[in-house]
Amino acid sequence: MENEKFDIIIIGGGATGSGIALDASSRGFKTLLLEKNDFAEGTSSRSTKLVHGGVRYLEAAVKKLDKDQFNLVKEGLKERSRLLKNAPHLCSRLTLVTPLYNWWEIPYMFAGLSLYDFVSGKRGLGRSSVVSRGKMMDTFPHIKKSGLVGGIKYYDGSFNDARLNVTLLQTAQKYGAVCKNYHELESFIYDKKKISGVKVKDTISGENITYNSSIVINATGAFSDNIRKLDDKEAKKMLDLSSGIHIVLDKKYLPSNEGLMIPKTQDGRVLFILPWMGKCLVGTTDEKTTLNEHPEVSKKDIDYILEHLEIYFDLKIDESEILSSWCGIRPLVAAPKNASTKSIVRDHIITSSNSGLVSIIGGKWTTYRKMSEEVVDYVIPKFNLADTECKTKKLKLIGSENLKENIKIKTVDKDIKEYLIRMYGDKALEVTQSVEKIKRLHKEYALTNAEVVYTIKNEFVKKPLDFLVRRTTLSLIDKEASKEILEEVLSILQKELNWDEEKIISERNEALSILNNYI
CATH class of the missing domain: 3.30.9.10 (D-Amino Acid Oxidase, subunit A, domain 2)
Structure with a gap:
């Protein structure tokens, strides 16, 4: 894919970047999304797990007669309804x-x-x-x-924030988007002082790669100012x-x-x-x-x-x-x-630099879809793209397309079946078919070896904590239990990704360091 021309390149694979990838690809634009770490590794997997309009904002809107706060609540409630319909699992x-x-x-x-x-x-x-x-x-x-x-x-x-994030990416893939985690932006490429592409590093293979597009969207959340300064050293703080x-x-x-x-x-x-x-x-x-x-x-x-x-x-x-x-x-x-930070209206701003770098600043999970729509609407006239309407308002996400049908899974315990449907929706049966024999990974939880194999093949898993923290969220609800099954997860990763012993040791040490110090 090196030197391949894309309509849109998105930097950042959290809620906003993933939403933009889906919006852009579903409109027919050739889309590439690049994420430095794993998808949703930062803020997007660490929310309060609420889809809400914001009762606090409504109180502030009434007390201060603040129309902006009121509109933020109204928009949040509208998006809450759409999300519950588009990803009911x-x-x-x-x-x-x-x-x-x-x-x-x-x-x-x-x-x-x-x-x-x-x-x-x-x-x-x-x-x-x-x-x-x-x-x-x-x-x-x-x-x-x-x-x-x-x-x-x-x-x-x-x-489930982390799972919603990966579901957005899977759905974007269905519409032709290319989504890559562990690809770090190193620099922008310019043609006559206008951005024409990006240079990135595959942090797993060490390979340096160039991708071309005149439209690059900075959707890196907390790192947005850093990316803006990579493009323009004089860029002012916006976060x-x-x-x-x-x-x-x-x-x-x-x-x-x-x-x-x-x-x-x-x-x-x-x-x-x-x-x-x-x-x-x-x-x-x-x-x-x-x-x-x-x-x-x-x-x-x-x-x-x-x-x-x-x-x-x-x-x-x-x-x-x-x-x-x-x-x-x-x-x-x-x-x-x-x-104070608790008094800030959590809205968002879309802006662009002299070189053409488009950045979206701020926002929250509940309104990710609306924000994504606004970003794509912003770049269409600015870069003379074909004017196409947003399709995500009623777009069913992967896992929810055939959810009403009875999903027949007879080979697993009842708690595993219920868990799989809650996590994977109508893909639950496909998960169980990933291995010949399904094995429970922990006696107290419904996780199985089939999930590890399925998420490696279908959900971008490249490291043990991709699975333990973000695809299953086990580490976020029981850190010790995730440490107990770490070796089994490493063993499956080794088999599926052809790791040698040196790689196993490195991945084990990295995983334990994060589990012990940051979770």
Whole structure:
């Protein structure tokens, strides 16, 4: 493919880049996507797993009569509806409850969440309602009972971010896109001071490759400013970075399938306590940060979350009970001086440099599709491409195209079948057919050897943590369990990718280093 001419080259394989690849390829443009690490290795696999309009933004919109905040909520709710329809195996309705400890908060919160329902309109997932104190204690047995007066129930969306990311790429491939992970941008190629291509390095083989296109889109999230400065040393900062951590606890702390939303902690942040992948997910923090390829979870942030859990739960949770934790960096559009990151409207900006590099700055998972549409709409007239309409509004993603049909998988245990359909949708049967004999990888989880083989052949897996962290998310819900099956995963990778012993040792050491230090 070296020196091959593409209509569009996209740098960055997270939510935004993958969405752009699908939008562009489905319109018929010859598209190449390049990612330095694994797809969704950064921010895009480290979200709070919510597809939402943003209750917090709606409150700010009403209080400040801020039309921008209101439109952000409205757009988010519209995209929430589309995502739940286009990838129903990965996205679902989630019930959330806000516990209240003052009587006056009940009418205030109910009015606010009823407005959230109203803005949702026909796309609403259910009507908000008041929950009695007794019902709160039945549903959440560990909740702080002293002073509890009740709660307000509302509905939003939940999703598997890392799997959605790879599903977008698979669907883009179906439309002809070429998607490559572990391909690092080294420099741009110019013709008369205009970008005409890119030089990249395959970080696995070490090969240097050139790809040609006059349209290069920078969709690298937290790294967007770095890529802009690679093109123009004088490029001004457009990003503010914020770190957010999540911790995972045993399901016993949240035995129901309903989550809790704490709208305002002591310092004004939002805290979610959510059911996710059979565990209890808690997050997130919001701190200004600097760019780091592997952001670490700080003890300060862990302590912050545990302290707030003590405020809302009648029990003390020890740090040793944390099954996994991770830190993500949010790319926010740069705010005015002295503004806190939690006050920034998480919108996005599309811009281009003098050389023609197009960059998309900011955004969030829920609106990835709309952002992608806007980027492609932006480049069509700018670069005189054929004017074609966006096709992604009702485009079913891989795994959801034949999901209504009964998927007959008779050769596996019931929990494995349910897990495979939830993760792979209508491709579940195809996963089981990847090996002659299906073998469970861990006694407590539904992962199998068939998944490893399938994801190597169909989902761009090239390293053990591609599978353990992002294709199955096991490392994000139980780090120790993922370490226990690491050798089995390495063995399958060795067989499928013809690794020698030196490669096995190198990959093992790299995987353990990341698991021990960053998850």
